[in-house]
Amino acid sequence: MFYPTRWPTQDENGLDHKIDPPLHLRDNCEMSVESPAPVKSSPAPKPAPVEVPQRTEIQSLYDRYVVPTVNRGLTLTHGKGRHVWDDQGKRYLDLGGGVAVSSLGHGHSAIRETLTRQADVLIHSSNLYYNEGQGRLAQRIVQLTGPGKVFFCNSGAEANEALIKLARKFGHDSGRYEIITTLNSFHGRTMATLSATGQDKIKHGFEPLLPGFTHVPFNDLAAVEAAITPKTIAVQVEGIQGEGGVFVASPEYLLGLRKLTQKHNLLLLWDGVQCGYFRTGRWQSYQRILEGVPGGEDFLPDAIAMAKSLGGGYPIGATWIREPYQNVFGPGSHGTTYGGSPMACAVALTILDVVEREKLADNIRDRGEQLKQGLQALVGTKGIQEVRGFGGLIGLVTAEEPAPVVTRLAQAGLILIPAANHTVRFLPPLNVTSEEITEALRIVEKAL
Ligand code: PLP
8 A cells, every 4th residue: 555655746736846844843842032132332243043944835735724723733644553654754653543533543454445345335325315334333333332223423513412402302392401511521612512511711702602501510419419400401421521631430420410310300411422432441431430330230321422433533423312212303303414424334333343353442441551550650750640541541640731741742753632631641542552552651751
């Protein structure tokens, strides 16, 4: 297979584009812009030229044509396994996994073969028609989760949006619409999921938000109980707050939430977009959190949002809805053009096959333990304060802000993802190897 080591210099129209040498991690580089001290005697010295880093061609295209919603760093060109390369040919160990997406790493042959085969058969039809892949994937998700049905969409925000709309529809006739969510949560960037999210920094400027959300502290059952009103219809939580800084729900909280929601006839809505899909070593994080806890095996939310690792990089989202709420959405009540397309479902089915065949849930559980132990040994040194989470969702808490830490690690060849609350996240592919974890630990030790 051909992997380009540089961006091609010719565009599709044959125009040649010179590529300027890029400056890695430009947004995070410190640049000296101090003026020289004034000198009284003449002639006045010329100020030292300030080195303004050249933008590469790709960066310039972004400057001109891409909406600047993110401060980007590297220009990545290709990947293989758990490694990626930038436009200078530099190799990185990618344990950020494109923010918990690349479940099988990069360039996996099974995904490539499925994409190629399915592209020949049927890429898209429409949800006006049946397609085999969607039916089979829904069956697999129901078998893995519990009795119910699945609605397919394209992203985590959409999967959460379906949770919110499910609650609204369910409560509509009784006039109940309020949803209790947690502070420090993250549920997406659409207006509804933004309103559900418990972080002010991402809401700022978009007010007025969708009404009907109450935010309470995470892992605080009494706060949930106190927030219930006659208009409450649901409680929405992540099992592990990922963007918020890898905070794990306690078993008592989860069991208490299930009891409380049942008592008040509320839906328990579960955001498993980041912490789900075997990332903790089990299909959903509540299974891992409640392992060995009396009553834990019976825990089941009323609906679960999934995305990210489900498609391994091919966009797909899914919302599993438990019996007896599975038919709350009737024909015409909700939908999306691309949701559950033949292509997306074929890829998701292939990934599930690989995960099961290669026992990747066990692998990520073990690799997570290896990583956690290695990181815990560094606590108290290099500004490392704490290690949270498990499996393929581990947060390294540092004294420093996460952005410079992530930059330094990337310069040393390790890609990780920043999170809130001074946390840097490891979100490795489920097939990460023991040698790669050792490599990551070596880099962390050296670079921090
Ligand atoms: N929910 C959680 C827990 C997430 O971590 C994210 C994304 O990071 C989302 C929802 C939104 O997913 P997407 O970016 O695919 O819309």
